[in-house]
Amino acid sequence: MTNQDKKSIPLKNPDLLSACIHCGLCLPACPTYLATGRETESPRGRIQLINLWQQGELGPDERLSEHINSCLGCMGCQTACPSGVQYEKILFETKTQLAKQQNPTVRKLLRYIFRNVLPNYSKLRQIGKLLRLWQSIQLDKLTSKSILAQSFLKNIAKWQEFLPEIKKYQPLPKLSWQAGEKNQQVEFFGGCVMDIFYNHVNHASIRLLTKQKHIVRVPPQTCCGALAAHAGEVDIATDLAKRNIEFFEQNGANNPIIVTSAGCGAMLKSYGELLSHDTEWHERAENFSKRIFDISEYLKKFPFTCTPKVLNIKVAYHAACHLAHVQKILNDPIDLLKPIAGLTLIELKEAEHCCGSAGIFNLTHDELSSQVLARKINYIAETKADYVVTTNPGCMLQIKAGIDKQGLNTQVVHLAEILDEAYNDDEGQKPS
Numbered sequence: 001m002t003n004q005d006k007k008s009i010p011l012k013n014p015d016l017l018s019a020c021i022h023c024g025l026c027l028p029a030c031p032t033y034l035a036t037g038r039e040t041e042s043p044r045g046r047i048q049l050i051n052l053w054q055q056g057e058l059g060p061d062e063r064l065s066e067h068i069n070s071c072l073g074c075m076g077c078q079t080a081c082p083s084g085v086q087y088e089k090i091l092f093e094t095k096t097q098l099a100k101q102q103n104p105t106v107r108k109l110l111r112y113i114f115r116n117v118l119p120n121y122s123k124l125r126q127i128g129k130l131l132r133l134w135q136s137i138q139l140d141k142l143t144s145k146s147i148l149a150q151s152f153l154k155n156i157a158k159w160q161e162f163l164p165e166i167k168k169y170q171p172l173p174k175l176s177w178q179a180g181e182k183n184q185q186v187e188f189f190g191g192c193v194m195d196i197f198y199n200h201v202n203h204a205s206i207r208l209l210t211k212q213k214h215i216v217r218v219p220p221q222t223c224c225g226a227l228a229a230h231a232g233e234v235d236i237a238t239d240l241a242k243r244n245i246e247f248f249e250q251n252g253a254n255n256p257i258i259v260t261s262a263g264c265g266a267m268l269k270s271y272g273e274l275l276s277h278d279t280e281w282h283e284r285a286e287n288f289s290k291r292i293f294d295i296s297e298y299l300k301k302f303p304f305t306c307t308p309k310v311l312n313i314k315v316a317y318h319a320a321c322h323l324a325h326v327q328k329i330l331n332d333p334i335d336l337l338k339p340i341a342g343l344t345l346i347e348l349k350e351a352e353h354c355c356g357s358a359g360i361f362n363l364t365h366d367e368l369s370s371q372v373l374a375r376k377i378n379y380i381a382e383t384k385a386d387y388v389v390t391t392n393p394g395c396m397l398q399i400k401a402g403i404d405k406q407g408l409n410t411q412v413v414h415l416a417e418i419l420d421e422a423y424n425d426d427e428g429q430k431p432s
Ligand code: SF4
Pocket: 019, 020, 021, 022, 023, 024, 025, 026, 027, 043, 044, 047, 077, 080, 081, 082, 083, 084, 085
């Protein structure tokens, strides 16, 4: 440990750490603890390590970084904690400090992706096209047989396990509505990963919103910054936040902003906190965050005026961490599914436990991520459901990869896909 390391501290406010009374009630809620059985991979253990760093007894070395970076950031512990430990704040500040210790080449590459790739939607669509081409010529089969598969392409082949079938990209309509009485104008946030991999979910969501008589506008927008923030690259996340605030302030609009990705929604709702020390932006960020609604949260507020179709299917609901633990939206998705006749909801054990996706965790910590996923897939197998319903693209990618690996006959869908099937007939206006 260098003198510089000794002087560095993870948290500006050490009281965040003293709130932990070491009771351990968070341990059964922690997927990395359940997978490894190690205290250092538990919330209590991580808090203790951060505490030792704060006291100057440990430096931010590689081992400490690994224990912190092996945290999924799922916030299951925060929900479980009876002492109100603000684990999200602790993790966010600690990761910001740890990012500075990272290998400079890896960090440079990640920063480039966060700043120049994810926010650039036309570049992302090009990447989506390339991936579709990759899938159509079944290069995966070639790579798995070739000698090259032993090296570089082997890694790519492993990563592509997580790719869904990428469909032809259909741009989102700038403005959508149905004929007749109008309800409210809303703005729509499509997300980067969601819109490239699950573009059809965004279209389904827009159809549902117009079915509830809203006028839906899709303004210019950029990446929410969640992946940058979770990697501790706060400056990039802050820049992206400011750009989105500006985009959604255009036209002087103060309309609700609807989000289909739980991860993006959680990030957009945190802009007020992210910019809390910026006197010029804080109020604007707070106003912006108050306008954010997850699609389930918003659809629940308004009744559908038609009877849903009968869907004879068995459904299990997986609660995305950033919906359940961060946004605290627990019942809305289930309440929306209940009125659909024929649909049987089957309880999924540990439905609110993380699936191991957590942004790019499944790529950076593939072994631990697979262990966490295996537990989830075993419980899904027990349900024998036709569909696993969730609300986050990362969960959809991860759970689908686990289901394919285990050969289950279950499909993973977004809540909006089921609701679209139930509520939208062919006469409804499809986005133009
Ligand atoms: S984080 Fe909360 S639940 Fe976990 S050990 Fe500390 S006080 Fe107990």
